Amino acid sequence: MRSGAALAAAAGGAVGAGAVAYSLLYRPAHDRQLVFGRLSEAMAEVERLAAGAAAPLDTATAWSWSETLAHCAQSIEFSMQGFPKPKPAWFQDTLGAAAFAAFAWRGRMSHNLAEPIPGAPALNASAPAAQSLARLRQAVADFGAHTGPLQPHFAYGALHRAQYEQAHAMHLANHLSAFEVAQVLLPN
Template identity: 75%
Template sequence: MSAIPSPATSRRSFLRSGAGIATAGAAVAAGGGYYLLHRPARDRQLVLGRISDAMAEVERLSAGVVQPLDAATAWSWAQTLEHCAQSIEFSLQGFPAHKSALFQNTLGSAALAVFAWRGRMSHNLAEPIPGAPALDANASAEGALARLRQAVQDFGAHTGPLQPHFAYGALSRAQYEQAHAMHLANHLSAFDLAAA
């Protein structure tokens, strides 16, 4: 598996390409602000670069009494875990619906580059994956956690090609690893353990 460049290296490469600031600005101006600027009022802003780091945080939270941070998410803990599992599963099986190739090659790739540059994703935490089955409002946290663990295990064991992301297009394994970790971190930032 190829190494993910350090945030400093990614920033330098992104800015040196001449696309950095201009692309990010264009993404915000053209509606990509959904991807770049969304931040709930309360958010732990976790920075996790590997799926294993994200899953360690999932396990830490799951071992206690998890509570959403005020207004940070509209989903329950179980629905959040289910959504994150869907994203990983779709990277192996194929996403049910895609943004246009134009979007993927402009705003989508620019958003992912900015996320990689700063090491953190920000997106609407109540936005479902396009075309994905609705999240189960009655899902159990135990069942959703088991599904997420299985999806992570399947991703780790997968040796075939990965499917294009619905918004970012074709990604390398290292890019997908980072994207999944950042996606998990963004959602996990909306939860914390209840005070004892």
């Protein structure tokens, strides 16, 4: 068993372990299993999907393209501003750190694609995709230019810049895996 997964499994009896186990094992029915280690790679896929009219894969996500982009932007923004409702320090230092270690080791995150960031403003289902795309682009640019301290992740705790970039890239990969460019069927 992989070391990060073994640590998460060993924590199985602790409160909150069910959520961690769910995150480690979650996989929607239609998942492209994208893997990105850097934000630039993830953003290349965002741009490809945006240019080709992204469409959700059947049953892969409950959120629209616009909501997904806004959610991913929120996560990046909160890494610089602070998350509204962080998990307790004991959770971040144990289960959260173990989950991040497992995700980092395998290079891929898996989590419930319809779970909002705790305490984050509700996603606007009617926001135009172009607005959410601009917000995500700005969040990524702001993260790249950010020279101040990064705030602890609400679940994983303190991450250094390279870890945060990996976390954001994996987060985007997990969400983008639920979308593909819409296929236009032409009449015969």
